[in-house]
Amino acid sequence: MATIVEPKLIAGNSNLPLASAIARRMSMHRGMNVGLVDARVERFNDGEIFVEVFENVRGEDMFIIQSTSNPANDNLMELLIMADGLRRSSAQRVTAVIPYFGYARQDRRTKARTPISAKLVANMLVEAGIARVLTMDLHAAQIQGFFDIPVDNLYASPIFALDIREQFAERMDDLMIVSPDVGGVARARELAKRINAPLAIVDKRREKPGEVAEMTVIGDVSGKTCIIVDDICDTAGTLCKAAEVLIENGATEVHSYISHGVLSGPAVERITKSVMKTLVITDSIEATDPVKAATNIRIVPTAPMFAQAILNIWNGTSVSSLFETETLEPIYEGYFKR
Structure with a gap:
């Protein structure tokens, strides 16, 4: 199996500015260019989503950056299809970086004959081939238990x-x-x-x-x-x-x-x-x-925190260290000025 040299980032269309900022921040940490994997995420005339990755991802540690915000259904389908494409292209591991996890407000049955949509979304993500989820401020912490894979929930x-x-x-x-x-x-x-x-x-x-x-x-x-x-x-x-x-x-x-x-x-x-x-x-x-x-x-900005979290996951080091203000202070040095 190929040796993993660097983490690779790929982005959907939901929040390209954040994805680019994370890539820039990781480049600073690594001392080398960490760019977004060259790919196209398009729609056919009838609204179907099509994804094509132009780089070799065999044996790589892939991170998909995609918030499932408005339009929630389109962005969720982009994430699922990208994950399936990477899995079928023999990526070693696919991590979904979901800064905003849509459907999180539907985490329980509030009335009779209503769904638990957050659990359904969790099932779909796992079935699509995602091995890990990185997100921020889930609406309900118990959503982490809807997954049978690791979930890292960062805090703002x-x-x-x-x-x-x-x-x-x-x-x-x-x-x-x-x-x-x-x-x-x-x-x-x-x-x-x-x-x-x-x-x-x-x-x-x-x-x-x-x-x-x-x-x-x-x-x-x-x-x-x-x-x-x-x-x-x-x-x-x-x-x-x-x-x-x-x-x-x-x-x-x-x-x-x-x-x-x-x-x-x-x-x-x-x-x-x-x-x-x-x-x-x-x-x-x-x-x-x-x-x-x-x-x-x-x-x-959340890019400094997400960039460090991705690097920690890739390195196999602690993500929970980012829960502490003291840990984030040097990462965010110079960002907060009156």
């Missing part, structure tokens, strides 16, 4: 902690971390511990999906600079309403840190007009032009 909170320490360096004592719902308390508590800040919760009651009937703040936010922490922002209705409720309860400012900026429908307009001073998201999903143009939306 160490990156957020670095950014918060830089952006709010002169008022760290005034910060209050806020979870926008009870289900996100563990995620918010994790960031609160990293920056040594207190925690508050916004308890929301829904009449039906997409509508928030009532919100109550648990904790004293008077005179505090509140930072809302969550994994996904879709239409931004809950986020903007939570910011209003915090201001009504005496918060001086409200900022938000969200791992995955889905930002569909009226989200950008709502955020632009909201009382939030800033919304910080990662580049796990490629930003649209309205997102880039929004004055109060800022994007922090």
Whole structure:
């Protein structure tokens, strides 16, 4: 069997800027060019996806970089077809790097006769020939158990902690971390511990999906600079309403840190007009032009973390070391400036 010399990256169409940034970052680490494998991912006139790889991948350690974001079904099929093509081309191992794991919100049966789509997606990925998954901030941690293969779930909170320490360096004592719902308390508590800040919760009651009937703040936010922490922002209705409720309860400012900026429908307009001073998201999903143009939306990079995680997987070293802020600080040196 051929000796594996270097990890090889291949990208779908969902987030090419992030894939290119990961390749550039890996080139810096390796001291040699690490480019994206030459391939074409196209669609026939009827919408069928076709993949052709132009380089030899026999015996290679392949990493497919593909978020399953909007359009979720197209991007998921691209990932599956690319994995099948690499497996049939005798790649030694195929790892799916999925910065944003779509369908993660369908992780359980909430009503009778509903699917568990996250489990179905996990089954399809394994059947397509994927041997390992690398992702970030799964909506529900138990999704890792849907797979019978290794799953490395990275966290955005160490990156957020670095950014918060830089952006709010002169008022760290005034910060209050806020979870926008009870289900996100563990995620918010994790960031609160990293920056040594207190925690508050916004308890929301829904009449039906997409509508928030009532919100109550648990904790004293008077005179505090509140930072809302969550994994996904879709239409931004809950986020903007939570910011209003915090201001009504005496918060001086409200900022938000969200791992995955889905930002569909009226989200950008709502955020632009909201009382939030800033919304910080990662580049796990490629930003649209309205997102880039929004004055109060800022994007922090994940490429340094993903590049290091890929190298650690390839080298057979620890990925969990990237959970620590101290580990990421030298990797992100120079990125966070006011």
